[in-house]
Amino acid sequence: MWLGPAAVLAAAALLVTGCSSSDKGSGSSTAVGAATTAPAPSTNDQLEQNYQQVISQVLPSVVQITAGDSLGSGIVYDDKGDIVTNAHVVGSAQNFTVTLANSTKPLDATLVGSYPQSDLAVIRLSSPPGGLKPATFADSSKVAVGQITLAMGSPLGLSSSVTEGIVSAVGRTVSEPASSGSGGATIGNMVQTSAAINPGNSGGALVNLSSQVIGINTLTAVDPELGNSAAPGIGFAIPAVTVTGIADQLISSGKVTNSGRAALGVTVRPFFSTNFQPAGAAIVSVVSGGPAASAGLQAGDVITGINGTAITSPAVLTTALAAFSPGDKVTVAYQRDGQNQNADVTLGTL
Template identity: 75%
Template structure:
């Protein structure tokens, strides 16, 4: 389970794996934009209700056979058939520390055994593999999440509350969201950039399932939903988040090939750091503990003991704020780091590396 707070009054984010384990609450942050380039889905202007219903039925028929239910210990989640070799992509918080799983296909009641291929908790993604590939296994088609637009119709598919092969509908509410998941037993608290926000209901058990456009393409993996603190943790309808397809395919391809991730596609300074507290015991920056030789920070002359207070125009008061700021940037991007050294404010121009 991965809960966390959104930068919206009274809301929490909660991970959408399900089972005997229960959700908890912790701090997190979110930022983003509401615009993108062009659409991947079919036109959202059907000639009438019958046509839209027909589109829904077609997409469900196309994609739902590629969405599976995953049992990891006493927890339930969802996954997406990635290829015809039995690889299934899901959230890292769905697999947790487990190495062996039971998978149920949408068109079958027979449980299938699967084992872990690799997990990358930093992006909350993992791949498992069926021990025996059944005939007729249908891989999903992944779309270009960089072309997703606000207002596109979306369908969320998965196993909410253990109800296998369930479908909810909504629209893309926003793009470019950066969301920080709080730490939990199943997650180190990943900060994920460029997430797709959707109004399609995402409930516990939906994690790892498919967010789909009307062209029957997966544009993201359902990962988080919001709950309302002011309503005792009740669901906040219409606020869910999916990891974009581009991130999913980039990580999954590496996990399948080597079991590890060498290029996350995420920006990094090449440091380890901790939150720095000022004389009033208030968080006041990210203090550099170590600098990776040959990394972005080292090339810019940053040193252990420097306290980062701004990244570009973004104020940095905690290590979490620095992580969130970096998640919104791309490797190779150039930015300015403002930092304190020996009581003096300095700046350094940095070309970001890869996490």
């Protein structure tokens, strides 16, 4: 569940590990004065040491962000004072206070740029202190199901908190709930983790055991049967490749010109059948020279499917497109004057 700017979220999970029993003697005595050998470290001891090493290397890169009444987390992106976080953490604010992991003194920061379509933003410390430690971001293509992850952030205002989990799935397409009167972002290629999501962790780091950030913790799934409360063990993080791609553009120009996300080049509205059921996405306008226009689609057409996936609303269309990349070729099913037709479209960039 995405709880919005007032209750920001991130990913954290509990990994249950088995306890190994210690070796015991068989009852035979040991000769007095015989040399004794310290037992070899157990697997659990080694894993604990790995955790501690990762925490010592990455936690200094994770900060706490206060935006008005909202609280979230962020990751030091470079030594110039740029910090990457979720767009829903910064909301509409322009000024922030940031607390580093190794300090209790709040630092002032201002907005560099926000890209709500991918729920990412960058803020910058007004007077960056020396010794900032930028995080290292992983190659997202190497993230695999079963990898151990550590989540770092400020859940419920508890700064510099660390929890553990695993990668549960990759390549998920997730839609955030609407907030403040606007539609929530639909984000593709997200990392799913066995994470307990808590307010305040959004924008924090999901880290592998190589001390690399594999994603920014963002939201949790909800269970409608439990009144839309958080579903235990199902959390999502924006992958590192998306984070770095968007952050680099925001830092260099304050805006995003290449989102890496697919688009048809149309503006759409809901379309309903004669019995008032959602039945497609009606095209209101087409970008001249864009993917849809080049394939012959025009205003008034009703998109009903993409590559066999039924499209019943603009939201479903957005979710479907999030699973593709610019340059992908798809078959768009549509209706024109009541007749069903198909068009092959090479997707552009959002």
